Amino acid sequence: MNSWATAAGPAGPERGGDYDLLLDLAGRRSRAGLEGALREAVRDGRLAPGTRLPSSRVLARDLDLARNTVADAYAQLVAEGWLTARQGSGTAVAPRPGGAPAAAPPPRRPPSPAERAARMASPDLVPHTHTAGLPYVLWPGSPDLSSFPRAAWAAAARRAVTTAPSEAFGYSDPRGRPELRTALADYLARVRGVRTRPDLLVVCTGYVQAVGLLARALRGLGARRIAVEEVGLPDTRTQLRAAGLEPVPLPVDADGAAVEGLDAGVSAVLLTPAHQFPMGVRLSPARRTAVAAWARETGGLVVEDDYDGEFRYDRLPVGALQGLAPDHVVYAGTASKSLAPGLRLAWIAVPERLLAPVLREKRLADHQSPVLDQLTLAEFIGSGGYDRHVRRMRLHYRRRRDHLVAALAARAPRVRLSGIAAGLHALLELPPGADPLDTVIARAYEGGLAVGGLPSFGAPQDTPPALVIGYGTPPEHAFSGAVDLLCEVLAASAT
Ligand SMILES: Cc1ncc(COP(=O)(O)O)c(C=O)c1O
Structure with missing residues (x-):
């Protein structure tokens, strides 16, 4: 029979103890039965090391046993090394039960x-x-x-919420908060060589949303085929297909995506030039120049996914491709690697001609990204916390x-x-x-x-x-x- 031992009220002379404990006494209403049930619960891992147990008074009451029965069982298990009892902190499961086999880890079934x-x-x-x-x-x-920089982020959030104008809490510009777009325009120019303005930046709910917005905007402008790196983030291809576009795979080699395979029938190309995901190669200087030239000549669009551009170790980072052709490249950045993916904060710098169609899609998707984290990130960047x-x-x-x-x-x-x-x-x-x-x-x-x-x-x-x-x-x-x-x-x- 399972019994809940539920404690209530102040602990008696034995301190601690207001805990629930499910024990299967299986009809063994004796000291030996209680010891056996506790040993089993510790051995099979249900009671983890460090788990506090009810006081003997409480457990005795809940299980309807004599208090001495419980106290004697506890004492026996302490002597055997299953439990520990410390003056002032009650009885707990021992860190490593003496003589007890270690609790078996739950079997992990390998995928078939x-x-x-x-x-x-x-x-x-x-x-x-x-x-x-x-x-x-x-x-x-x-x-x-x-x-995650919890303390610095919390401090920035506090400052941001305290100083935000009241209108910030309402419906606002679908591009996102101006404070963040201004901070990002400065930061991206300084750190990644991006050439943009705050009014050309759109804050998105992750890069994944950014791709969806761009895909639908391009589809609305008549695009049908979009080139993507053959090996890459699966979600990207899914977004393109969902927008009614056909992803055209571009092989990736040691010099990055083979952009010389692009033709005029492709309206855009999605690339990870700084660090191809997942091959890890960089788009070669010749291919950077070539893809910028392709975009200028055909009117095609390059989408530059700079998801981890801040993390380069052995050499100076190469600037963003967008800096070579700002009118033909959408630069996309995200806080998902630099801070945390759970923030769902990303940004795109779009050529002027694409702004209206992208904003139309953003408004349809969610009107605007949540404001408080935008304000916090703006504050974090502005105070130097992001750089640090x-x-x-x-x-x-x-x-x-x-x-x-x-x-x-x-x-x-x-x-x-x-x-x-x-x-x-x-x-x-x-x-x-x-x-x-x-x-x-x-x-x-x-x-x-x-x-x-x-x-x-x-x-x-x-x-x-x-x-x-x-x-x-x-x-x-x-x-x-x-x-x-x-x-x-x-x-x-x-x-
Ligand atoms: C290649 C690539 N781009 C972008 C992202 C970031 O996506 P998001 O901003 O939606 O978290 C990731 C995250 O895994 C990624 O691997």
């Missing part, structure tokens, strides 16, 4: 080959479906959320990258790491003779580590087998454990 294949083929795949429940995550696409945070994170990720490089060189020297000059992810190519990519990924998942493989991002069949490693993703406490696990998996797969 069919599930894995379906997941990889899915154009709608999103990171959280791949990482849910796993203790170690090197899936790309997220910054280290444990480093980005600089701190650059150092943080650079250290992580160096750690990853060193660990792989020592423990899995045959894998080839690339794309590490910038951003928060790297490409890890398996050596000849290694186990198949699917097997390596399955092994990682079985060990509790989520990693991505190139096929998840649309890579063609003949692409060399490679993992996409988001070294920025884990919280700080889990980073070195995740790298250790990765090295173990690779050592087992690629020796």
